[in-house]
Amino acid sequence: EAGVTQFPSHSVIEKGQTVTLRCDPISGHDNLYWYRRVMGKEIKFLLHFVKESKQDESGMPNNRFLAERTGGTYSTLKVQPAELEDSGVYFCASSQDPRTGYNPTYGYTFGSGTRLTVV
Amino acid sequence: GDSVTQMEGPVTLSEEAFLTINCTYTATGYPSLFWYVQYPGEGLQLLLKATKADDKGSNKGFEATYRKETTSFHLEKGSVQVSDSAVYFCALSGDNQGGKLIFGQGTELSVKP
Numbered sequence: 001e002a003g004v005t006q007f008p009s010h011s012v013i014e015k016g017q018t019v020t021l022r023c024d025p026i027s028g029h030d031n032l033y034w035y036r037r038v039m040g041k042e043i044k045f046l047l048h049f050v051k052e053s054k055q056d057e058s059g060m061p062n063n064r065f066l067a068e069r070t071g072g073t074y075s076t077l078k079v080q081p082a083e084l085e086d087s088g089v090y091f092c093a094s095s096q097d098p099r100t101g102y103n104p105t106y107g108y109t110f111g112s113g114t115r116l117t118v119v
Numbered sequence: 120g121d122s123v124t125q126m127e128g129p130v131t132l133s134e135e136a137f138l139t140i141n142c143t144y145t146a147t148g149y150p151s152l153f154w155y156v157q158y159p160g161e162g163l164q165l166l167l168k169a170t171k172a173d174d175k176g177s178n179k180g181f182e183a184t185y186r187k188e189t190t191s192f193h194l195e196k197g198s199v200q201v202s203d204s205a206v207y208f209c210a211l212s213g214d215n216q217g218g219k220l221i222f223g224q225g226t227e228l229s230v231k232p
Binding site: 040110111114 | 123155160161162163164165173186208210217219220221222223225
């Protein structure tokens with residue numbers, strides 16, 4: 001079974017540019033989450049999709065961030081325009097637990113992350 | 120709101136040393152507690168978990184006990200190996216949160232031969 005795939009693995013862009021991160025969840029997983037870790041701090045929740053719907057986007061930092069999940073398959077996270085403080089590692093995770101999103105036995109499956117550097 | 124606090128790193132140990140990484144939490148209700156690990160170049164992996172008070176999670180020689188009275192979930196291993204070098208994250212999932220995880224800031228562990 002293929003895992004959660006994220007790309008690119010690394011991205012270096014200039015301040016003011018646009019970057020789009022992509023996450024391919026495990027096939028059949030309705031729940032998809034985005035998290036990010038900034039500057040060695042805690043990993044913070046960004047948002048949660050159930051299929052193509054945004055279930056919870058309370059962690060999105062501002063309107064420069066736009067997440068989509070058309071068709072309930074892969075998801076994209078666009079940052080436009082990027083700022084220096086957006087640098088960090090962006091993680092995606094998927095889960096197949098329609099009740100809670102998190103499976104206490106199996107957990108999520110996380111991708112390897114995208115390291116974004118804004119210069 | 121819910122939060123997780125874990126000891127800051129980096130932590131450097133010699134092989135076969137005893138490891139403790141402290142983790143405390145603040146949450147309403149009865150959250151589930153987790154330790155995740157990120158090995159160099161890899162994604163986050165669930166290391167162990169506990170879903171109710173006094174549960175002990177264990178995996179790969181690591182253990183952690185859910186202590187509600189002290190709101191703690193400290194990670195321990197009796198004898199670390201070089202291959203345990205990684206970043207360890209304590210996390211919780213609260214009641215009715217749709218599966219959202221709240222993480223601590225991570226503790227980098229480096230084990231020297």
